[in-house]
Amino acid sequence: xTLSDVASRAGVSVATASKALNGRAEVAQATxxxxxxxxxxxxxxxxxxxxxxxNGRTRTVGLLTDExxxxxxxxxxxxxxxxxxxxxxxxxxxxxxxxxxxRQHYIRTLLARQVDGFIVVGDSNEVGPSxxxxxxxxxxxxxxxxxxxxxxxxxxxxxxxxxxxxxxLVLHGRRRIxxxxxxxxxxxxxxxxxxxxxxLTEAGLDPAGDPLFGEWSQRWGRHAARLLLAARPDVDAIFxxxxxxxxxxxxTLRDLGRRIPDDVAIVGYDNWEFFAADxxxxxxxxxxxxxxxxxxxxxxLYAALDGNPGSGVIRQPGRLxxxxxxxxxxxx
Amino acid sequence: xTLSDVASRAGVSVATASKALNGRAEVAQATxxxxxxxxxxxxxxxxxxxxxxxNGRTRTVGLLTDExxxxxxxxxxxxxxxxxxxxxxxxxxxxxxxxxxxRQHYIRTLLARQVDGFIVVGDSNEVGPSxxxxxxxxxxxxxxxxxxxxxxxxxxxxxxxxxxxxxxLVLHGRRRIxxxxxxxxxxxxxxxxxxxxxxLTEAGLDPAGDPLFGEWSQRWGRHAARLLLAARPDVDAIFxxxxxxxxxxxxTLRDLGRRIPDDVAIVGYDNWEFFAADxxxxxxxxxxxxxxxxxxxxxxLYAALDGNPGSGVIRQPGRLxxxxxxxxxxxx
DNA sequence: GTGGCCCACGAAAACGGTTTCGGCAAGATG
DNA sequence: CATCTTGCCGAAACCGTTTTCGTGGGCCAC
Numbered sequence: 076x077t078l079s080d081v082a083s084r085a086g087v088s089v090a091t092a093s094k095a096l097n098g099r100a101e102v103a104q105a106t107x108x109x110x111x112x113x114x115x116x117x118x119x120x121x122x123x124x125x126x127x128x129x130n131g132r133t134r135t136v137g138l139l140t141d142e143x144x145x146x147x148x149x150x151x152x153x154x155x156x157x158x159x160x161x162x163x164x165x166x167x168x169x170x171x172x173x174x175x176x177x178r179q180h181y182i183r184t185l186l187a188r189q190v191d192g193f194i195v196v197g198d199s200n201e202v203g204p205s206x207x208x209x210x211x212x213x214x215x216x217x218x219x220x221x222x223x224x225x226x227x228x229x230x231x232x233x234x235x236x237x238x239x240x241x242x243x244l245v246l247h248g249r250r251r252i253x254x255x256x257x258x259x260x261x262x263x264x265x266x267x268x269x270x271x272x273x274x275l276t277e278a279g280l281d282p283a284g285d286p287l288f289g290e291w292s293q294r295w296g297r298h299a300a301r302l303l304l305a306a307r308p309d310v311d312a313i314f315x316x317x318x319x320x321x322x323x324x325x326x327t328l329r330d331l332g333r334r335i336p337d338d339v340a341i342v343g344y345d346n347w348e349f350f351a352a353d354x355x356x357x358x359x360x361x362x363x364x365x366x367x368x369x370x371x372x373x374x375x376l377y378a379a380l381d382g383n384p385g386s387g388v389i390r391q392p393g394r395l396x397x398x399x400x401x402x403x404x405x406x407x
Numbered sequence: 408x409t410l411s412d413v414a415s416r417a418g419v420s421v422a423t424a425s426k427a428l429n430g431r432a433e434v435a436q437a438t439x440x441x442x443x444x445x446x447x448x449x450x451x452x453x454x455x456x457x458x459x460x461x462n463g464r465t466r467t468v469g470l471l472t473d474e475x476x477x478x479x480x481x482x483x484x485x486x487x488x489x490x491x492x493x494x495x496x497x498x499x500x501x502x503x504x505x506x507x508x509x510r511q512h513y514i515r516t517l518l519a520r521q522v523d524g525f526i527v528v529g530d531s532n533e534v535g536p537s538x539x540x541x542x543x544x545x546x547x548x549x550x551x552x553x554x555x556x557x558x559x560x561x562x563x564x565x566x567x568x569x570x571x572x573x574x575x576l577v578l579h580g581r582r583r584i585x586x587x588x589x590x591x592x593x594x595x596x597x598x599x600x601x602x603x604x605x606x607l608t609e610a611g612l613d614p615a616g617d618p619l620f621g622e623w624s625q626r627w628g629r630h631a632a633r634l635l636l637a638a639r640p641d642v643d644a645i646f647x648x649x650x651x652x653x654x655x656x657x658x659t660l661r662d663l664g665r666r667i668p669d670d671v672a673i674v675g676y677d678n679w680e681f682f683a684a685d686x687x688x689x690x691x692x693x694x695x696x697x698x699x700x701x702x703x704x705x706x707x708l709y710a711a712l713d714g715n716p717g718s719g720v721i722r723q724p725g726r727l728x729x730x731x732x733x734x735x736x737x738x739x
Numbered sequence: 740g741t742g743g744c745c746c747a748c749g750a751a752a753a754c755g756g757t758t759t760c761g762g763c764a765a766g767a768t769g
Numbered sequence: 770c771a772t773c774t775t776g777c778c779g780a781a782a783c784c785g786t787t788t789t790c791g792t793g794g795g796c797c798a799c
Contacts, residue, residue, distance in 0.1 A: 077754085077755060077756085078755065078756060078757095079755080079756095087778075087779085088778070088779045088780075089755090089756080089757090089779090090757080090758080090759095090778075090779055090780080090781090091777080091778055091779070093756065093757060093758085094757090094758095094778090097757085101776070101777065101778080102777070102778080103776080103777060103778085106777075106778080120518065120519050120521070135499075135520075138500075143481070143484070143485055143488070144481065144482070144485055149475070149476065149481055150476070152475070152500075153475055153476055153502065156475070156500060156501070156502055157502070160501070160502075160509075160513075163516070165499050165500075165501070165516060165517075165520060166499070166500050167467075167497050167498070167499055167500075168470075168484075168488060168497075168498050168499075168500045169488070169492070169497070170485065170488055170489070170492075177492075181492075184495070184497060185497075186452060187452050188467075188497060189452070292685055293681075293685040294685055319681065319685070323685075326687075349625075349651065349681075349682075350681075353624055353625040353626055353651070353655075355658075409784085409785060409786090410785065410786060411785080419748075419749080420748070420749045420750075421749090421785085421786075421787095422748075422749055422750075422751090422786095422787080422788080422789095423747085423748055423749065425785095425786065425787060425788085426748090426787085426788095429787085433746075433747065433748080434747070434748080435746085435747055435748085438747075438748080
């Protein structure tokens, strides 16, 4: 199916056929239609190869991730794929599995395939080394922050999300708020703890004990809840670093006969439906808005492709999802 | 960075440079090295355009999914991406979101990008319409079965997996085995129930009541467990259609004072670590081996690319993961 | 020493496409 | 009627690459 086939079938020269198919101006409407019809009849694949790609864009972006299996990359990928699809772009997916050699290999591969740009997807807002110097096309970091401030990183606003959660608790009259979360080696854990602290300070409240850092598991949630209740039996709300922890905390509270939310309110984080919506009771939690984060990253990649590269860190706000674990809504 | 640049830097003709870079035979070793070095120094992108793609393969496959957000597509994608990466192939990802129009659009897009083949990833072993007639390149269905028996589908062996689980329970001396599972509109639910029934029949046992079909949620697991215990208080094992259900069942059993596994053993399905490993007690469950399923699909796609297309249905066996919910291991 | 052979290489053609540019016809203008 | 403009089209040049095919030279056998 070559262009000349189309041209001869349409009774024009290859040059005219080329122009017609590429939507250039200097071709009569009737002629264009003839060519398009001929192309359709021969099911000619108009673009795709050779110089079509040489000068222009390939309309393809490379998406580089380290932990596709993780829970977060997926949502970002989904949002990015959607945003790209809307602009008729495609995404070449590569999972480096956290291996630097694999990553370099994939960067080379994607460059060889002439991608127009890169989206580097992290899995925890963590700060990681900039890859930009190896890549001659625009790069945007999503859910990961590049060490190089000249790069553009789009991350989730963990501190802001934690503030949403904390303000919600304070607004509902909770005064002795504990915090159970993951390892303090995680930036997310630290940022969320910081957000909570800020709100408590502003409200003139003391936290119910120091944040309990541990691991991101239901098991630790269950255990930490016992510790917290033993140390501070008067606690009336627990803000959890994620929904798994919250589910574990809820388990323990039930075991100890505390009512949720009457005695103790719980707020989770991540809005991981399987845990949050199916918990007893369903969890109030903070949605990271990861799909939107992916879309935001794509939007900025477009800007960079159009010659307007950004830089710095963009914090994508989260969204409080209110369910039963903090009681009925309060009217301000 | 044109090939002639590389050629002149290496002191050879473009023809020789082309041959050297493409690994053709009729070029001396020393010359080849010179060319490769020159290409490296100029960071020349060897292939990517024009005839490089025209005659040969693009080394790209399209991966079409309907529910990337679901829990299963991810693992398959991961396995496929890995298998493809090992062969220096790349994957163009498209999520049709269950919309037929989007799917057709993506098929056209991917064909325009000259993909060498397609992998169509489903999300539940379900039988779906064949897309092969629209696609002039090889197609393999993964975790989905095409209606056209001439197509090649790789699916998870739900019946076999259920047999593994049931045999495990029988081997541990359980005699009154109930079954709680998802909607019977799901093939997975039906197949797993059938696998259980087969084993019980072979062992000469009667099932503890009919399978309780409901929904794939922890909530239904909790509710159905109450129903089952009310109807058959003597039940000594419950096989659950997935791990969420199993977690819910475990909740209820604990609430009702039944010990796990002493009084009642539980087996889940899916080996969804977050639920299975973190359950109280950790769940014995069946791993779908989805990553391997993805890799298997890729393997068969390669065969098809090499001119050996397969057909029919390949059932990828699952794997029993034994944890505490069925008690300590038994020596045969 | 001479003939034959094979191997490595390069000139040139092919490939499938785009872009430039000149020319032709039709309509506008004088 | 002559001239000018304008809009379409196609011949030809071009692009970066692969492929064909001819050639020169080294090597070995005789």
